[in-house]
Amino acid sequence: MSEAVTVGIIMGSRSDWETMRHAAETLEALGVPHECRVVSAHRTPQRLYDYATGAAARGLKVIIAGAGGAAHLPGMTASMTRLPVLGVPVESKALSGMDSLLSIVQMPGGIPVGTLAIGKPGAINAGLMAAAILATNDLALADRLDAWRARQTDAVAETVED
Ligand code: RP5
DSSP, rough: OOOOOEEEEESSSSSEEEEEHHHHHHHHHHTTTEEEEEEEHHHHHHHHHHHHHHHHTTOOOEEEEEEEEOOOOOHHHHHHSSSOEEEEEEOTTTTHHHHHHHHHHOOOTTTTOEEOOOOOOHHHHHHHHHHHHTTTOOOHHHHHHHHHHHHHHSSSSSSSSO
């Protein structure tokens, strides 16, 4: 039997995948079962409603939502689920992701979205943050996360010579 999916990665457009795949790859490396879906707050509002309202009952524990431009997806998702929602601002062409960042980070008090950095670093960190949340209740995952961080530390050379 395959392990239950605990993290949902959603994105506003297929064009966000180039960024959001880094969240998926990070979860993959940590052995966290996840799913990836295109869910647009603007173009597929009913899909968003169904996804957000059904997420907890389906067994998801964390949602990572990436969007660019007028990035309503993370906030709208958070408004319809009590699950923690991590927002990834996708780098937009017109404003280099500043629009995405401000759209996601400036939630009014009452509905939080944990906002990460713009683009690839934010997607990687969203994966790590989701794993860290799950690891508070999963010792095996906590060990894998510690090992991942130790490998990262070991990979940093102290000198600049080749
Ligand atoms: C947002 O609009 C998406 O999250 C995407 O970042 C942006 C552009 O979407 P496309 O026009 O590439 O589909 O909703």
